[in-house]
Amino acid sequence: MNSVLETPLAAPSTRPSDPTPPRRRRRRATGGHPRITPYLFLAPTILLFLAFKLYPYLSAFWTSLTSNIGGAITFVGADNYLRLLRDPLFYTALGNTGIILIVQVPLMLGLAVVLAVAFNSLLLKARAFFRMAYFVPIVMGLVAYGILFGALFNSGPGFVNQVLGSVGIGPIPWLIDPFWAKISIVIAMTWHYTGQSAIIYLAQLQSIPGELYEAAQVDGASAWQRFWNVTIPGLRPALLLTVILSTIGTLQLFDEPYVLTNGGPDNATLTVGMYLYQNGFRYFDFGYASAIGYALTLIIAVISLIQFRLFREKSPKEKKR
Amino acid sequence: MRFTQRKSALRIAATAAAAVTAVALAGCSSGAGTGEAAQGGEVSGKITVWTWNAPGDGLKAAIPAFQKLYPDVEIDVQDVGNPAIWEKITTGMAAGGQGLPDVLNIGIDYMGNYVEKFPGQLADLRDFGADALADEFPSGAWKSGSGADGAVYGIPYEVNATGFFYRSDVFEQAGVDIDAIETWDDLLDAGVTIKEKTGVPLFAVDKAATEADSAGLWQLLTALQNSFYFDEKGDITMSGEAGVNSLEIIKRADDLGIVADVQGSWDALLAQLRGENDIAVMPAGGWMAGVMENEAPDMAGNWGVRLPPAVESGGITAAVNGGTYLSIPTSSKNQQTAWEFVNFALGTLEGQKLVYDGGGMFPGFAPMLESEGFAAPSDYFDGQSPNAIFIAELAQDTPVVNYTSDYARALKAYTDAQTRVLLSDADPQKAMDEAADQVAQQTGRTIAD
Numbered sequence: 001m002n003s004v005l006e007t008p009l010a011a012p013s014t015r016p017s018d019p020t021p022p023r024r025r026r027r028r029a030t031g032g033h034p035r036i037t038p039y040l041f042l043a044p045t046i047l048l049f050l051a052f053k054l055y056p057y058l059s060a061f062w063t064s065l066t067s068n069i070g071g072a073i074t075f076v077g078a079d080n081y082l083r084l085l086r087d088p089l090f091y092t093a094l095g096n097t098g099i100i101l102i103v104q105v106p107l108m109l110g111l112a113v114v115l116a117v118a119f120n121s122l123l124l125k126a127r128a129f130f131r132m133a134y135f136v137p138i139v140m141g142l143v144a145y146g147i148l149f150g151a152l153f154n155s156g157p158g159f160v161n162q163v164l165g166s167v168g169i170g171p172i173p174w175l176i177d178p179f180w181a182k183i184s185i186v187i188a189m190t191w192h193y194t195g196q197s198a199i200i201y202l203a204q205l206q207s208i209p210g211e212l213y214e215a216a217q218v219d220g221a222s223a224w225q226r227f228w229n230v231t232i233p234g235l236r237p238a239l240l241l242t243v244i245l246s247t248i249g250t251l252q253l254f255d256e257p258y259v260l261t262n263g264g265p266d267n268a269t270l271t272v273g274m275y276l277y278q279n280g281f282r283y284f285d286f287g288y289a290s291a292i293g294y295a296l297t298l299i300i301a302v303i304s305l306i307q308f309r310l311f312r313e314k315s316p317k318e319k320k321r
Numbered sequence: 322m323r324f325t326q327r328k329s330a331l332r333i334a335a336t337a338a339a340a341v342t343a344v345a346l347a348g349c350s351s352g353a354g355t356g357e358a359a360q361g362g363e364v365s366g367k368i369t370v371w372t373w374n375a376p377g378d379g380l381k382a383a384i385p386a387f388q389k390l391y392p393d394v395e396i397d398v399q400d401v402g403n404p405a406i407w408e409k410i411t412t413g414m415a416a417g418g419q420g421l422p423d424v425l426n427i428g429i430d431y432m433g434n435y436v437e438k439f440p441g442q443l444a445d446l447r448d449f450g451a452d453a454l455a456d457e458f459p460s461g462a463w464k465s466g467s468g469a470d471g472a473v474y475g476i477p478y479e480v481n482a483t484g485f486f487y488r489s490d491v492f493e494q495a496g497v498d499i500d501a502i503e504t505w506d507d508l509l510d511a512g513v514t515i516k517e518k519t520g521v522p523l524f525a526v527d528k529a530a531t532e533a534d535s536a537g538l539w540q541l542l543t544a545l546q547n548s549f550y551f552d553e554k555g556d557i558t559m560s561g562e563a564g565v566n567s568l569e570i571i572k573r574a575d576d577l578g579i580v581a582d583v584q585g586s587w588d589a590l591l592a593q594l595r596g597e598n599d600i601a602v603m604p605a606g607g608w609m610a611g612v613m614e615n616e617a618p619d620m621a622g623n624w625g626v627r628l629p630p631a632v633e634s635g636g637i638t639a640a641v642n643g644g645t646y647l648s649i650p651t652s653s654k655n656q657q658t659a660w661e662f663v664n665f666a667l668g669t670l671e672g673q674k675l676v677y678d679g680g681g682m683f684p685g686f687a688p689m690l691e692s693e694g695f696a697a698p699s700d701y702f703d704g705q706s707p708n709a710i711f712i713a714e715l716a717q718d719t720p721v722v723n724y725t726s727d728y729a730r731a732l733k734a735y736t737d738a739q740t741r742v743l744l745s746d747a748d749p750q751k752a753m754d755e756a757a758d759q760v761a762q763q764t765g766r767t768i769a770d
Contacts, residue, residue, distance in 0.1 A: 071440030087762065108678075155584075176529030176584070177744070265529035266740040281408050282437045282729045286415070 381679020418652025475646025480685030533585030
């Protein structure tokens with residue numbers, strides 16, 4: 001910037017002779033770096049944040065305190081939140097989301113650890129291919145995903161049922177039975193997101209020093225002991241990250257039930273995200289939908305905090321302090 | 322109903338994309354998406370119409386003749402897609418009319434919702450003299466497009482009666498006389514015979530209802546008993562005697578093993594029409610007649626159509642199966658031109674004929690229904706005339722159906738109740754009570770005694 005370059009003090013020749021305190025004072029006095037300068041540089045970010053983050057947050061919160069009564073947007077205070085507490089479908093949605101969370105996140109992260117260790121193994125040929133193959137689902141679009149799993153899990157002539165049928169199992173009513181619909185969602189999510197977690201673990205694995213394994217080997221540790229006592233502790237930061245990210249992602253779950261089961265049958269796969277969508281876009285009840293959104297935010301914040309605490313307390317360094 | 326079909330997950334997914342885009346556009350653009358404004362009620366400039374596939378074909382067919390009357394007018398008929406159009410309209414109205422076109426094609430089941438939730442967004446067409454057309458349309462259809470104060474928010478475009486379609490070849494093979502069936506009890510008995518003799522199930526129900534709403538059969542059965550989800554006051558009646566009875570009929574058919582569980586996708590429907598997945602009867606909107614001719618030409622002579630059987634002997638044998646309207650949003654800068662086009666397409670015999678030939682939507686305009694050749698026998702239906710049957714149905718004294726602004730909630734609550742009854746063996750009375758309670762809890766409406 002011109003104003004900076006033209007400032008005499010910026011010239012290197014004058015610097016060595018100038019004592020530090022006066023230079024600071026004079027710099028302020030000349031206004032070579034007006035206080036506003038950093039904010040000008042930050043302005044795009046701040047403006048975007050205000051327009052696309054803060055404003056929607058506040059606007060949604062205001063909406064959650066209103067209701068459309070006879071066409072007029074009316075302030076109703078906490079009515080939407082009180083209604084939420086008495087809404088059996090909201091509890092159904094919370095329960096479904098909880099079940100999917102408890103089953104899917106440990107399953108997926110366990111699989112991801114195994115995959116990451118395999119990807120990292122020198123014994124595996126064509127490692128780059130496998131890494132990419134498992135990561136590809138994450139870039140797959142929602143629509144393509146819907147077609148794929150709709151065809152795979154079709155309850156009649158779907159591919160999965162044909163394969164199972166050839167070994168004498170089934171047919172399983174994948175998407176049309178309350179129990180199996182949940183299973184289908186879990187399978188689809190696992191397929192979609194395991195690769196992503198595995199790549200994060202892989203990056204962390206590569207930062208574990210090889211000497212630790214060598215030392216363990218010298219001490220006579222078996223492969224299983226090395227995995228349990230070296231690999232898993234080494235993965236702790238990545239585990240914390242993926243557990244929290246997956247938990248948040250699952251609590252916000254919308255895509256899979258939306259494209260595969262539409263929240264059905266009989267609300268068996270209705271998630272909080274689906275219920276929010278239904279209230280907003282099917283029933284035009286934006287106030288209630290916003291209240292669901294804020295309730296979900298609160299739940300996510302609390303659960304994330306708990307997870308953060310749990311992981312921190314288990315860390316041996318923390319215990320010593 | 323054509324306008325409520327959630328045809329497949331993909332279409333819904335496309336909807337999501339469209340809705341997101343609409344939100345983004347509504348948020349960022351300051352100008353409305355309407356064309357150039359005409360000065361002071363002059364009929365000129367450009368107007369945009371939002372509709373979907375077949376109704377759009379109908380409206381496009383009327384453009385050349387309209388432009389002969391008004392050469393300065395340019396009309397852009399956009400196939401926004403169904404059900405994507407509902408969310409696009411919702412977003413536009415929520416944004417105070419920004420981005421809406423000049424003419425909207427609106428389903429009867431969404432009309433009440435838009436009028437109640439977004440008051441002042443649809444123009445009162447009485448300002449353009451629309452009340453002169455009232456006597457030319459069936460009164461029930463006209464009233465559903467009007468407000469409680471008599472304001473006219475939409476001109477009926479599509480007025481559907483229920484077609485009770487049946488496979489004449491299947492009935493013949495089973496030795497059952499379709500004309501002898503008077504009630505649904507008779508029909509279920511016939512269904513058992515048909516299943517025994519031919520192996521063909523009586524009808525299809527999407528039990529899990531994960532693709533479409535799957536309430537069409539219940540709505541028909543309930544309408545045949547002069548009832549609906551709501552009464553005229555807007556109180557909840559779905560758990561009343563008629564509603565429970567309808568669900569019991571469906572359950573009885575299922576217990577008899579004569580119901581096929583078919584997912585409610587467009588492809589699954591076509592398979593039924595084409596006889597790839599046989600079913601004996603298919604109650605559907607009158608528009609299905611046109612779809613059959615277009616999509617299953619090889620089945621000519623195998624499909625027949627008649628009035629639906631009554632629930633009680635001697636009861637109602639007619640039911641309205643939805644419809645659509647053309648409306649003008651108040652945000653349009655060219656309302657006069659928009660009105661002239663709507664009036665030409667739906668309020669003149671010339672326009673109606675062009676629209677019907679182009680899109681095949683069943684009209685409600687009396688001069689069109691009475692016009693020569695409209696009710697002519699059809700070769701496809703073996704000399705029967707579907708149109709004559711639909712006209713006879715619309716002439717019966719069918720009740721005004723009050724969709725209210727909470728139809729979507731009631732529809733969902735019913736569909737879930739049906740799923741519980743058919744898949745989890747719940748008791749129909751109990752399931753319907755639960756559904757009614759849920760709607761009452763969500764909407765604050767009272768349950769009628």
